[in-house]
Amino acid sequence: MASRAGLRGAEGLASVTWVGTLPSDGAPVACLAVHPDHPEHRGQAHQLAAALRLPPATAPRLEPVDVVRAGIVVDGDVAHLTLWGIPVATTGCERDWCDAAEDRGWAVLTVGLDSPPPLSATEEFVAYLSRLDRLNMGVVQLATVD
Helix, strand or coil: CCCCEEEECCCCEEEEEEEEECCCCCCEEEEEEEEECCHHHHHHHHHHHHHHCCCECCCCCCCECCCCCEEEEEECCEEEEEECCEEEEEEECCHHHHHHHHHHCEEEEEEECCCCCCCCCHHHHHHHHCCHHHEEEEEEEECCCC
16 A cells, blocks of 8 residues: 555544555555444445445456536545535545556445554555455546536
8 A cells, every 4th residue: 555544534434545556557546445434334335335235346347426416626736525415525635646647547445344443554455355255345536526
């Protein structure tokens, strides 16, 4: 993970960004994870995944989320995940993340159904992301602000 920045988002949810590498071409890809900020908020993560219609991470391929339903708005060094135009997760993003998202026009979204370890624990966070049975994933387009 080249960079991770995180902020508290909607009630009960937190989010984090990082730049990964797309296996098909080795180019940078913007990644955004939204997860419960506490175990008692797991329901919010389940509701978000359902509202976004995100398939389980065990699906054979990443599917795009309907652009009418969701988008990512980048505003300077902040990214907002929107659902029906309403921000549901807001997080800091570094320039390399913004560049990767803007170059492709999308980001990989992961909704974790459990609370991850502290964000300062990179190895534990990578292990958290490897628990595919507890994640939902898809591709979300960047949205434009009118």
